[in-house]
Amino acid sequence: MSRKKTSKSKGASTPAASTLPATNGPRPARSGTARPGPDAPPNGPLQPGRPSLGGGGDFYDVAFKVMLVGDSGVGKTCLLVRFKDGAFLAGTFISTVGIDFRNKVLDVDGVKVKLQMWDTAGQERFRSVTHAYYRDAHALLLLYDVTNKASFDNIQAWLAEIHEYAQHDVALMLLGNKVDSAHERVVKREDGEKLAKEYGLPFMETSAKTGLNVDLAFTAIAKELKQRSMKTPSEPRFRLHDYVKREGRGASCCRP
Numbered sequence: 001m002s003r004k005k006t007s008k009s010k011g012a013s014t015p016a017a018s019t020l021p022a023t024n025g026p027r028p029a030r031s032g033t034a035r036p037g038p039d040a041p042p043n044g045p046l047q048p049g050r051p052s053l054g055g056g057g058d059f060y061d062v063a064f065k066v067m068l069v070g071d072s073g074v075g076k077t078c079l080l081v082r083f084k085d086g087a088f089l090a091g092t093f094i095s096t097v098g099i100d101f102r103n104k105v106l107d108v109d110g111v112k113v114k115l116q117m118w119d120t121a122g123q124e125r126f127r128s129v130t131h132a133y134y135r136d137a138h139a140l141l142l143l144y145d146v147t148n149k150a151s152f153d154n155i156q157a158w159l160a161e162i163h164e165y166a167q168h169d170v171a172l173m174l175l176g177n178k179v180d181s182a183h184e185r186v187v188k189r190e191d192g193e194k195l196a197k198e199y200g201l202p203f204m205e206t207s208a209k210t211g212l213n214v215d216l217a218f219t220a221i222a223k224e225l226k227q228r229s230m231k232t233p234s235e236p237r238f239r240l241h242d243y244v245k246r247e248g249r250g251a252s253c254c255r256p
């Protein structure tokens with residue numbers, strides 16, 4: 001297996017028309033993310049074992065694309081920043097424009113797994129931009145906000161969209177974010193669990209603010225994708241559902 005290098009570049013696409021109902025009003029745009037930069041990765045699949053990006057960075061063995069989707073304001077960018085940089089973006093909410101990406105290389109059982117993580121705009125007006133990226137995603141993290149009922153109610157519409165645009169075997173996980181906001185919670189954990197069970201999805205509650213279950217969500221996806229691409233006959237099958245159930249922490253526990 002060859003060693004590759006990652007880029008730390010960022011990219012984006014132009015806004016376009018939408019297909020799903022908006023759940024949040026217009027917001028200020030995150031500057032500098034509206035058009036693809038010179039280092040933007042191609043909108044094609046990252047083939048495990050093939051270099052896809054130029055530039056310096058960490059070595060890796062296999063690479064996968066992971067997309068974060070869900071309504072505007074549910075915390076996709078914050079979750080990504082928490083995972084990538086270990087920080088929380090508090091203060092003014094700056095809505096993502098089009099699409100943005102970040103890379104991180106994880107060590108999964110001795111294998112360097114590069115996750116190229118696509119942070120999509122939840123706003124309705126960018127929806128057709130993100131449609132173009134679904135096809136190449138190996139995994140999708142579908143988020144709702146436990147303090148926003150509409151974002152939970154929209155999960156079924158998101159699943160319909162995923163069904164229409166993503167690969168049929170895409171790895172998918174449902175995340176209920178912002179569980180640190182206990183007083184504002186309007187979506188019970190059991191409701192998330194019930195919906196996840198209905199659709200056969202692994203489920204966790206997370207907090208980009210405290211870091212609860214954030215690393216776990218990305219690590220679980222990395223393990224699943226690595227297993228799918230490199231499984232040897234002797235290796236026991238990795239079960240994403242079981243892993244997430246076993247390792248996930250409850251919202252009452254505020255340790256990252």
Ligand SMILES: Nc1nc2c(ncn2[C@@H]2O[C@H](COP(=O)(O)OP(=O)(O)OP(=O)(O)O)[C@@H](O)[C@H]2O)c(=O)[nH]1
Binds near residue numbers: 076089093208
């Ligand atoms: N309390 C709390 N606030 C959060 C959490 N995650 C995000 N937020 C806040 O929620 C707001 C929206 O977060 P973003 O990450 O920008 O939301 P987004 O899903 O990327 O939104 P779009 O880019 O418009 O799709 C910001 O004000 C964040 O500070 C969390 O886990 N807990």
Ligand SMILES: [Mg+2]
Binds near residue numbers: 077094096120122
């Ligand atoms: Mg965002």
